Amino acid sequence: MIPSSIASLIASKSSHNVATSAMGMMSMLGMLSALVIVWGLWKIVRCIWWRPLKLERAMRKQGMQGPPPLFMIGNYVEIMKLEEMELATDMGGLRHDILQRMLPYYTKWSKTYGKKFVFWEASEPRIVVTEPELIREVFSAKCALAYGKSFIHQRCCEHFLGKGVVMANGESWARQRRIIAPAFHIDKLKGLAGVMTKCTEQLISKWEEMVGRDKQVEVDVASDLRMLTADIIACTEFGSSYEQGKRIFDLLTTLQKLTLQFAHFVWLPGSRFLPTSWNWEIWRLKREMENLLKEIIQERRDLVSVGKIGSYGKDLLGLMLAESEGRSCDLDDVNCNNINANSMNDQHNIRSHCKPRFTTQQIMDECKTFFFAGHETTAGLLTWSMLLLAANPEWQEKAREEVFDVLGERDENLPEAETLHKLKILGMIINETLRLYPPAIVITRYALMDMKLGDMYIPKGSSVWIPVLAMHLDQELWGEDASQFKPQRFEQGMARACKHPLAYMPFAFGPRNCVGQTFALMEAKIVLSMILRKYRFTLAPSYRHAPITMLTLKPKYGAQVLLERIL
Numbered sequence: 001m002i003p004s005s006i007a008s009l010i011a012s013k014s015s016h017n018v019a020t021s022a023m024g025m026m027s028m029l030g031m032l033s034a035l036v037i038v039w040g041l042w043k044i045v046r047c048i049w050w051r052p053l054k055l056e057r058a059m060r061k062q063g064m065q066g067p068p069p070l071f072m073i074g075n076y077v078e079i080m081k082l083e084e085m086e087l088a089t090d091m092g093g094l095r096h097d098i099l100q101r102m103l104p105y106y107t108k109w110s111k112t113y114g115k116k117f118v119f120w121e122a123s124e125p126r127i128v129v130t131e132p133e134l135i136r137e138v139f140s141a142k143c144a145l146a147y148g149k150s151f152i153h154q155r156c157c158e159h160f161l162g163k164g165v166v167m168a169n170g171e172s173w174a175r176q177r178r179i180i181a182p183a184f185h186i187d188k189l190k191g192l193a194g195v196m197t198k199c200t201e202q203l204i205s206k207w208e209e210m211v212g213r214d215k216q217v218e219v220d221v222a223s224d225l226r227m228l229t230a231d232i233i234a235c236t237e238f239g240s241s242y243e244q245g246k247r248i249f250d251l252l253t254t255l256q257k258l259t260l261q262f263a264h265f266v267w268l269p270g271s272r273f274l275p276t277s278w279n280w281e282i283w284r285l286k287r288e289m290e291n292l293l294k295e296i297i298q299e300r301r302d303l304v305s306v307g308k309i310g311s312y313g314k315d316l317l318g319l320m321l322a323e324s325e326g327r328s329c330d331l332d333d334v335n336c337n338n339i340n341a342n343s344m345n346d347q348h349n350i351r352s353h354c355k356p357r358f359t360t361q362q363i364m365d366e367c368k369t370f371f372f373a374g375h376e377t378t379a380g381l382l383t384w385s386m387l388l389l390a391a392n393p394e395w396q397e398k399a400r401e402e403v404f405d406v407l408g409e410r411d412e413n414l415p416e417a418e419t420l421h422k423l424k425i426l427g428m429i430i431n432e433t434l435r436l437y438p439p440a441i442v443i444t445r446y447a448l449m450d451m452k453l454g455d456m457y458i459p460k461g462s463s464v465w466i467p468v469l470a471m472h473l474d475q476e477l478w479g480e481d482a483s484q485f486k487p488q489r490f491e492q493g494m495a496r497a498c499k500h501p502l503a504y505m506p507f508a509f510g511p512r513n514c515v516g517q518t519f520a521l522m523e524a525k526i527v528l529s530m531i532l533r534k535y536r537f538t539l540a541p542s543y544r545h546a547p548i549t550m551l552t553l554k555p556k557y558g559a560q561v562l563l564e565r566i567l
């Protein structure tokens with residue numbers, strides 16, 4: 001037993017100890033919170049003041065000129081004002097000299113400061129580069145890990161692209177690209193032609209009903225073609241899980257719209273963490289969409305692991321799962337080399353022994369990426385192609401004749417991947433459409449380290465800004481008829497179409513070019529050839545020519561054409 005005096009001494013001592021250690025804890029917590037606050041403040045100050053100041057000095061030191069930036073917002077205000085002014089009216093007729101409308105700040109500043117200048121998007125400098133040889137260097141293999149995507153662009157797209165290959169940088173990008181590239185190899189894509197023709201047949205049936213017994217009907221092909229390309233990517237990406245895939249894409253589309261509405265605030269440090277009603281809605285949509293994606297991925301993995309299906313499937317998700325898991329052993333995991341992969345059981349063993357090269361989150365991010373990268377862009381290409389053919393009936397007739405020659409006149413003869421290369425005139429029309437209306441009118445590359453480019457110093461944290469549209473419409477490179485629709489310039493191939501072969505870059509080039517280029521061109525040829533065989537079309541009087549960019553280049557009021565069935 002403990003005497004009461006000692007007990008009370010111990011009690012008072014221990015309560016004293018408790019109080020002292022509580023106070024100690026409190027002051028530790030206080031110090032920690034103070035440190036976190038100071039660190040947070042330093043990060044903000046570094047981001048909005050210290051780093052931009054250093055970059056501005058570097059620009060000034062090398063005599064780089066440009067419009068003076070404002071603190072934190074750079075040249076945003078002037079950019080927005082100029083864009084607003086240009087976009088307030090239509091173009092008045094289907095004219096293709098759209099540079100002033102789409103990039104008014106570029107045309108204004110290049111007149112004042114010359115072809116090489118710098119402007120600021122918030123606190124990030126953009127160094128304008130238009131010399132093909134310099135662009136070749138930026139896109140080259142030796143610079144693939146040194147340039148990437150900027151912080152602001154990553155933030156703008158993080159909700160609907162995540163950290164997928166489009167927005168990844170450095171080693172992470174290289175790893176992702178290595179894993180997904182085989183899924184876009186021509187041999188794998190050939191198997192997707194059937195899906196593309198099937199989806200196009202559904203659109204044609206819909207138009208058949210609309211045309212009915214009338215000879216002509218007005219259709220907004222922009223929205224129909226957007227739905228078609230979304231269908232095609234949902235089918236090619238998710239195959240049997242198409243219905244779930246469609247729901248995911250609806251959610252992604254809403255997320256994308258919501259994010260873009262507030263894109264101008266993304267430069268505000270910490271704005272994405274604030275519990276605003278906008279952020280809550282984004283978080284809710286994202287959660288729902290990712291839960292659905294997880295379900296599809298898990299379902300596919302379960303079916304393979306219990307042996308219900310022998311492979312992950314031929315859709316993009318299946319190809320990606322196989323690439324990400326099946327072959328990881330050949331490359332990384334030495335222990336797995338002893339396993340014979342011939343039997344189903346062995347394949348299962350490999351999967352359970354080897355570390356997947358992609359986590360579920362990364363696969364989800366790639367799925368979102370393909371949807372975004374693969375449907376708006378191709379919808380744009382198809383829409384502008386139809387508008388240009390509607391306004392140029394002689395080219396429409398030439399393309400149709402070629403389709404009849406190559407594929408025959410009967411609907412049953414569906415286009416196949418092997419015959420598409422014979423559609424040469426259609427190929428020239430597609431190239432010319434991508435020259436006049438490239439879905440990506442600007443490409444940027446963010447310097448992840450200090451770089452030299454020609455006689456320029458590109459400091460880490462700045463971006464090279466390439467105005468694709470300006471290069472595609474440059475009279476010095478393409479001739480005086482640069483802003484006219486003339487597919488014949490591509491008759492002798494791309495290299496001969498222009499004074500400098502690198503001035504044409506709808507898909508960029510080099511190791512970070514569009515991985516879906518073959519997919520997109522195959523899809524465009526299949527869809528357009530099937531439409532041309534069935535319908536003749538002209539511009540509807542209600543069409544208003546007003547191109548705008550909402551991530552990609554599109555007609556603001558839709559693309560109304562008059563469809564007439566070919567009897």
Ligand code: HEM
Nearest residue numbers: 165166373374377378381439440506507508514515516520
């Ligand atoms: C007409 C259609 C298309 C055009 C004009 C186009 C254009 C481009 C361009 C210019 C880039 C480079 C962007 C940059 O680095 O800033 C790019 C990248 C990419 N595209 Fe496409 N694209 C098209 C269709 C597709 C399709 C159908 C897919 C997939 C199904 C796709 C997937 C991708 C991916 C994943 C990247 C990122 C590649 C990387 O960073 O390594 N694209 N595309």
